[in-house]
Amino acid sequence: MNETRDRILDVALDVLGDNPDAGMGDIASAAGVVRRTVYGHFPSRLDLIRTLTERAVTEMTAVLTEVDASGAEADAMWVEFIARIWPVAHRYRVLLALRRGEYGEAIHGLLGPLDELLADLVKRGQDSDVFAQHLPPGILSQIAYGVVFAIADSDPSNGTLGARAATITSLLMLGVPETRAIALVDDQP
Amino acid sequence: MNETRDRILDVALDVLGDNPDAGMGDIASAAGVVRRTVYGHFPSRLDLIRTLTERAVTEMTAVLTEVDASGAEADAMWVEFIARIWPVAHRYRVLLALRRGEYGEAIHGLLGPLDELLADLVKRGQDSDVFAQHLPPGILSQIAYGVVFAIADSDPSNGTLGARAATITSLLMLGVPETRAIALVDDQP
C-alpha cells in the first residue's frame, strides 16, 4: 500500500546516516523518486525526521521495557539491552547527530521518555552498587548510550563483531569490573 | 594590533560552541563588529574555522607532548593529560561537532597528528597491560577522548567539578580498575 512511503523512510535513514545535512532532494533521488513525491508523503522535512524519530523511539522503548521486565540485575539488563538494541542502533545513529542542530528540540522531546527509562535503569544499578557513582544517572546513561552509538558509527560492517566491544566498553564506563563485564557478555545466548 | 581579529576568534569559539551552524553574521554581531569586518580578517568561513582548529591543535599537542616526556605509566599520563586539557576542552568542544559536516575533512586533517599521538599513548598502555584491549587503539582513543569532551559539554559551569568525573569515566572505559582510577585521580597535585 504505502511501499513508496516506507522506502523513503528506509532510505532517508541511510542517507541521513551518511550525511545528517542531506536535503530532501538527496533523499528523494536515493529512494528513486522525485523530490515532489517526498513532499507528497511528508509535508515538511521536520515531518520526515519526526516520523523517523517516532519509529526509533517505538522500537527502542519496546526493547527496553521488555528487558526491564526480566527482573535481572542492572548490569545484566544493560547487556541484554545493548545486545538487542545493537542492530537498531546503527540504523538510527543519525538521531544522535540530529539532536544538536535545527531539529534538536523536537527530537529531544520525542527521545525524552526513552532517556528517562535509561536513566532509571542506571540509577537502579547505582543504588544496588552494580554501577559506579562518579556521575549522576542522567548524564552517565546518556554518555554510556552515546558510546554505544559512537562505536556503532565507527563500525563499518554493522556486524556483531563490534557489538561485543561496544557492550564491554559501556559496561566498563558504568563501573563494572572488566572480569565481570566479560563474563556477562560471554553469557549471552 | 590585531585585537579585533583576536576578539573575533575568541567570540567565534563561544558562538560556534553554542551553535555549530552559526553564520558569519552571528559571529560578527557577537564580536561587536559588522559582518564585512570578519571577512576582512578571514576570507572565508573555512579560513576562520581552520584558524580556530590550528589554535586548538597547537595548544593540545603542546600539552600532550609535554606529558609524553614524563616517562610515566600510560594511565598516569592519561590522567595528567586530561587534567591539563580540561580547561581547554570545553572551549574547543565545538570541533567535535564540526568534524561531522561541511568542514569535517579539513578539520579531520588538522586534527590527524593529535589523533595519532593519542592513539600511540593508548597503544602503549595496551601493550603494557595497563589499558584493556577490547577495541583497537585508534578507536579506543577516539571514544575515550570523545567522552571527555562530551562530559565537558554536559558540564554547565566548566568548573573543575566535572574534570574529576570525566577523568574517572575515561579511565574506566580504558579498562583501568575503579580503585586504581580513583587513586590516580586523587594523586593529582
Added chain:
DNA sequence: TCTCCGTTGCACACTAGTGTGCAGTCTACT
C-alpha cells in the same frame, strides 16, 4: 594637518535549500 588603515554600511551576485501549485502521465483496479 594630512594620511594611512581598520572599520562601516550598503548593494550586489550567487548558491542551495524548502515548500507549493498544477497539469500531465502511468498503472492497477473495477
Added chain:
DNA sequence: AGTAGACTGCACACTAGTGTGCAACGGAGA
C-alpha cells in the same frame, strides 16, 4: 473502457546564508 490515486516534471516564491565591491568614516600617528 474508465477512473482513482500515486507519481512526475516543471515553474515558482521564499529564505538564509556566503563572499565581493566600493565609497565613506574616524581615529592614531607622522
